[in-house]
Amino acid sequence: MSEKEGSSSDGAATKKKDKAKVSRTSLILWHTHQNDPTAVKKLLEEDRSLVNARDYDNRTPLHVASLHGWIDVAKCLIEYGADVNAKDRWNNTGQNGSHSEPKPVTPPLSNKCDWEVDPVELDFTNAHIVGKGSFGEIVRASWRGTPVAVKRILPSLSDDRFVVQDFRHEVNLLVKLRHPNIVQFLGAVTEKKPLMLITEFLRGGDLHQCLKEKGALNPTTAINFALDIARGMAYLHTEPNVIVHRDLKPRNVLLVNSSADHLKVGDFGLSKLIRVKNSHDVYKMTGETGSYRYMAPEVFKHRKYDKTVDVYSFAMILYQMLEGDPPLSNLEPYEAAKSAAGGLRPVFRAKSYSPELRELTEHCWDADMNKRPSFLEILKRLETIKEKMGTDHHWNIFTS
Incomplete structure (x- = not known):
């Protein structure tokens, strides 16, 4: 040799x-x-x-x-010799068990009166639970006569300083977000227990349920949905205050109404609390365990990552809208993430959409995160594809 x-x-x-x-x-x-x-x-x-x-x-x-x-x-x-003084990214050791930021992040007190809600204003008479997690539940309730989504922290955890700290961090984040494609924060209960975060309630449910019921969307609808998601994400990714979602998937994309003509990106509250407080690769909500299927390879491999992890997740959602099945649906979520980290990608089968749409999807899930396009670039390419489809649309009924 x-x-x-x-x-x-x-x-x-x-x-x-x-x-x-x-x-x-x-x-x-x-x-x-x-x-x-x-x-x-x-x-x-x-x-x-x-x-x-x-x-x-x-x-x-x-x-x-x-x-x-x-x-x-x-x-x-x-x-077996575990280092009890090992420090995580936030300088915490295994002795205090915290995955939270070391310094408490409090809401902006100067304008607190604008969003602090008196819990007596919330009507839970006909409330029903939308989702559950390790740290609380999401409930549909009524606030001043308006249907709202209430993310309620378990009373038993309302004295946990790390849970309270993360909750306040979420409030501090959400109170600053204003965009048509981002679920709107309405207020929070921070002075009484249980702690609650209130957002608009979207009647259309989530994209996961929509795709489960309808299967593959026609290319025009898929592009319109993709544009809504990309607009919301472009807003979050705009510098200097970049917000990385880290858990973009169909369950966290909500339909404004039953007509499904408008989408919003959500779940910055309880879902993020759960993800931060638990192991990084485990996310548990009703009916689903794990976000592996939409997880970027660099996250699965425990490597450094940036906002392009959201672009990868977006590609997987776009694929699912076009094909009808979740990406790598023949594999369990963990195995899907493991295989994707090894280079495997979903197979395109449908013939009803343009090659440009497929190329964009492939570009977004590139293994090299530096080669993935920004959401602003994605928006431009989607608009171009949509315009082209408009001029060619009358031929689509003759193609399979």
Whole structure:
């Protein structure tokens, strides 16, 4: 074997070893979150170095175990040499179990009277639960006679300073957002328990349910929906105050009404609280566990990332609107994310939309995050495709 061949072989072996390491890192974080000490111990017996594995927010398995109070898992990790003083991205250690910012973020008190709501104004007489999470629930209620969505923190957690801190951070974020394609914040209850965040209630439900019922959308509808999502995301991504959603998926895109003629991007409140407080790759709401299917490869691999993770997720949503099925629907969510991180992408089957739309989707889910277009560029390309479809539309009825 030549020296060059030997070097190439060594490089391939190193890459394979690194890939396996990433997979085991995901597994130990997952099993820790699931409170499975047996699985955690088995992984540590195979590779003791996993005890101090890090996710993309620099959190170790011990951070996750400490947060949830998983005593047996924590004991196992410490037995195998876990660093109890390891610090995550926010400078917190596994001892305090926090995944939150170290400095409390309080709402802008100067204008607090503009949005602080007296809970007696909220009518829960005919309320019904829209969704549940580890830290609270989303309820449809009435405020001053108007239907609203109320994200209510569990009373038992209303004294947890980290939960309160994250809740106030969400309020501070939402109070500044004003855009037709972003779910509108209306107010919050911060001075009494339970803590509540109030947003407009959108009667059309979410895009996930819409696609489940209707299947593939016609290209014109898909483009109009994509434009609405891209407009909202372009607003969030505008510098200098860039907001990265990090969990863009059909469930977090809401239809304004039953006619489904207008979309808004939502879930900056409770969903973000859940994601931050739990392991990075686990997101649990009613009827769904995990955001893996729409997760960018760099997030799955625990690498540094930027706002283009939202562009990748957008591509997966666009694919689902055009094809009718979730991306990589033949795989379980975790396996889908793992396969996508390895380079696999969904297969296009429908013939009813333009090659330009397919090219845009492929551009948005590029493995190299630096090659993905911005949402402003996406908007321009979608408008161009829409104009072209308008001139060619009379031919569409003759094509399959």
